[in-house]
Amino acid sequence: MIDFLKHIQSELSYIISTTATMDLDSLLADETKSRAVTHSLLIIGEACKRVPDEFRFNHAEFDWRGFAGLRDRLIHQYWGIDQTLFWEAITVDVPVNKEWIDVIIEQELVKLSGK
16 A cells, blocks of 8 residues: 555645646646646546545545546546646646645554555
């Protein structure tokens, strides 16, 4: 399971670094970056779905359901995604949840090390 958490962490970091100097219009104008960020959101959503329910319940500070739902909307309703909500996910949800996943992974690594 730690692998799924690290995938989430890596993709959140990628989105933050890729979009750090961009606004919504510049992201949408750069098809390569826009597709890459979308792909990262898909990976995050899929990884969230793979994390066991009990673990997600015990770490409710992370928005597991929100990212899984965003993944579903990106896959099944890609033509109707509200770009403002897409940008809000990137600029608000991603950074906040990056902080949480860092804490969660650190806690899990401590548990795994037996300290």
